[in-house]
Amino acid sequence: MSEKKTKRRDFLFTATYAVGVVGVGATVWPMIDQMNPDASVKALASTEVDVSAVNPGKTITVLWRGKPVFIRRRTQDEIAEARSVKLDDLKHPETDEDRAKNPEWLVMLGVCTHLGCVPLDQKGDYNGWFCPCHGSHYDTSGRIRKGPAPTNMEIPKYEFVDANTIKIG
Amino acid sequence: MSDHEYIPKSKVGKWFNDRLPLLTLANHLTDYPTPKNLNYWWTFGGILTFCLITQIVTGLVLAMHYIAHADMAFDSVEHIMRDVNYGWLIRYIHANGASMFFLAVYIHIFRSLFYGSYKSPREIIWIIGIIIYLLMMAAAFMGYVLPWGQMSFWGATVITNLFSAIPLVGEGIVTWLWGGYSVDNPTLTRFFTLHYLIPFLILGLVVLHIWALHVPGNNNPVGIDIKKPSKDTVPFHPYIVIKDGFALLMFMIVFAFFVFYTPNILGHADNYIEADPLVTPAHIVPEWYLLPFYAILRSVPDKLLGVVAMLSAILILAALPWLDTSKVRSAVFRPLYRQFYWILVADVLILGYVGAMPAEGLYLLIARVATAYYFLHFLVILPVLGLKEKTVPVPLSITEPILGGSPNLATAKNKESLNN
Numbered sequence: 352m353s354e355k356k357t358k359r360r361d362f363l364f365t366a367t368y369a370v371g372v373v374g375v376g377a378t379v380w381p382m383i384d385q386m387n388p389d390a391s392v393k394a395l396a397s398t399e400v401d402v403s404a405v406n407p408g409k410t411i412t413v414l415w416r417g418k419p420v421f422i423r424r425r426t427q428d429e430i431a432e433a434r435s436v437k438l439d440d441l442k443h444p445e446t447d448e449d450r451a452k453n454p455e456w457l458v459m460l461g462v463c464t465h466l467g468c469v470p471l472d473q474k475g476d477y478n479g480w481f482c483p484c485h486g487s488h489y490d491t492s493g494r495i496r497k498g499p500a501p502t503n504m505e506i507p508k509y510e511f512v513d514a515n516t517i518k519i520g
Numbered sequence: 521m522s523d524h525e526y527i528p529k530s531k532v533g534k535w536f537n538d539r540l541p542l543l544t545l546a547n548h549l550t551d552y553p554t555p556k557n558l559n560y561w562w563t564f565g566g567i568l569t570f571c572l573i574t575q576i577v578t579g580l581v582l583a584m585h586y587i588a589h590a591d592m593a594f595d596s597v598e599h600i601m602r603d604v605n606y607g608w609l610i611r612y613i614h615a616n617g618a619s620m621f622f623l624a625v626y627i628h629i630f631r632s633l634f635y636g637s638y639k640s641p642r643e644i645i646w647i648i649g650i651i652i653y654l655l656m657m658a659a660a661f662m663g664y665v666l667p668w669g670q671m672s673f674w675g676a677t678v679i680t681n682l683f684s685a686i687p688l689v690g691e692g693i694v695t696w697l698w699g700g701y702s703v704d705n706p707t708l709t710r711f712f713t714l715h716y717l718i719p720f721l722i723l724g725l726v727v728l729h730i731w732a733l734h735v736p737g738n739n740n741p742v743g744i745d746i747k748k749p750s751k752d753t754v755p756f757h758p759y760i761v762i763k764d765g766f767a768l769l770m771f772m773i774v775f776a777f778f779v780f781y782t783p784n785i786l787g788h789a790d791n792y793i794e795a796d797p798l799v800t801p802a803h804i805v806p807e808w809y810l811l812p813f814y815a816i817l818r819s820v821p822d823k824l825l826g827v828v829a830m831l832s833a834i835l836i837l838a839a840l841p842w843l844d845t846s847k848v849r850s851a852v853f854r855p856l857y858r859q860f861y862w863i864l865v866a867d868v869l870i871l872g873y874v875g876a877m878p879a880e881g882l883y884l885l886i887a888r889v890a891t892a893y894y895f896l897h898f899l900v901i902l903p904v905l906g907l908k909e910k911t912v913p914v915p916l917s918i919t920e921p922i923l924g925g926s927p928n929l930a931t932a933k934n935k936e937s938l939n940n
Contacts, residue, residue, distance in 0.1 A: 386710065387695065387696050388698075388701065388706075392700045414798065416701040417700060417703075466678040466682065467680075468804065483804070484674075484678060486880055499821055499822065500823070501822075501824075
């Protein structure tokens with residue numbers, strides 16, 4: 352067998368495999384990608400919430416993109432408690448100033464960052480939230496303090512349209 | 521396949537068999553030489569086949585009435601329960617059938633552990649079995665989501681979120697699994713599709729499981745290789761067929777008890793509340809058959825490591841044929857392994873119990889100790905025990921201890937090496 356002939360064959364095989372892999376990949380990708388959020392799910396409009404009826408110390412829960420969003424009007428004690436915590440004591444260090452631009456209003460996804468349960472309001476060792484599923488404790492700023500959750504509860508994109516209306520998303 | 525050439529008696533039979541040897545296969549299954557000392561722990565293969573067929577048949581019927589849509593799924597299940605003729609019966613058989621399936625599979629697995637059925641030359645049978653077990657868990661989980669009750673919804677949320685523990689791509693995978701930003705209608709429809717598919721995958725794997733079994737033949741309580749066919753074996757039909765049939769009847773009595781007298785005892789009351797994405801039930805627990813693994817997940821205080829520990833607890837079983845270094849199969853001849861075996865059984869039961877309890881205080885401590893012991897058993901005790909343990913001499917054949925005769929030469933040779 353001459354060496355030249357073998358090399359030619361090798362090239363043809365490799366080229367065929369390469370085209371084959373690209374072809375299979377191009378065929379399989381639509382099958383995989385169809386499972387990603389579709390256009391109608393992505394198009395879900397942002398939510399506007401009227402918060403005029405929420406008194407200090409109350410939380411309302413609204414649904415946004417299928418997930419609960421907590422909107423809490425915090426008391427002065429809670430704000431003071433959240434702002435006095437040293438960053439070194441936090442598992443996921445974030446200042447309360449960054450999490451609540453307007454200190455009175457805490458707007459965050461009401462989804463435990465462990466496995467996605469909805470934590471309970473005004474419970475737990477830090478007077479914030481407590482997740483009943485696997486025992487994660489959050490403080491009055493929604494920051495993880497104790498338990499298996501790895502990060503603080505997420506702050507979604509939101510803005511005050513006017514004094515009484517919050518637009519989420 | 522058959523040990524001897526089979527020729528059908530009738531002309532038509534021969535004509536057909538020459539073209540498609542189905543009759544040869546039937547003859548192989550009928551004559552299949554089976555160890556004559558098999559006890560009732562060996563009847564669960566047949567019982568499991570019955571469970572699979574039951575789930576497929578009742579599932580097909582339920583699918584004729586069920587509607588896989590987030591707005592209608594819950595109501596359609598209630599429609600099945602109240603309006604459809606015998607719908608209550610079919611659904612209760614299907615729901616309790618899942619529990620019966622797992623009950624039988626756990627007995628089947630622990631029988632293998634006791635008698636060393638996973639050891640050479642049966643590793644492939646064992647590994648196929650583990651894959652079937654994994655698929656069973658996937659099917660059971662997705663099936664539990666379909667009624668779209670509170671436990672369905674939050675169980676789905678918690679389990680799919682396990683994937684978010686994967687670094688970098690985790691969140692993307694979870695969104696992909698959901699088809700959205702939370703468990704919702706797209707999740708329900710794909711779970712229904714996969715729940716429908718998996719039983720047929722299991723059916724295919726069961727065929728491979730049995731095929732692989734028929735190559736070396738059954739292990740037996742003595743755990744020695746036997747000559748087939750010989751005085752140590754009986755043909756599958758009628759001996760094993762009748763015995764399996766009797767065991768199946770006993771099993772069906774237990775099954776019927778649950779279906780007719782306490783159809784909801786294994787379920788959770790919260791699943792009769794329709795799914796609500798705003799409220800998580802106070803106490804989320806999976807179905808009983810997943811509790812030991814749930815306890816392992818919760819016993820680790822780190823998200824990623826907890827998921828890794830839970831998956832490892834199942835996948836470690838696939839490595840068992842190589843982790844267990846003992847050449848003696850049956851625990852009957854392994855006095856130390858026998859004790860560790862029962863400790864493992866207790867350990868798994870304890871894990872199951874604490875998995876159902878809140879993850880705090882003493883329960884958490886027990887879960888951690890039991891989790892550590894679980895891995896210790898497979899990773900340390902089994903490899904070391906196989907090298908250190910002084911085993912009891914194994915008999916030369918199944919009949920030898922009683923009749924004192926008919927030794928199998930190959931076994932006799934093997935025995936010499938074992939007793940050294």
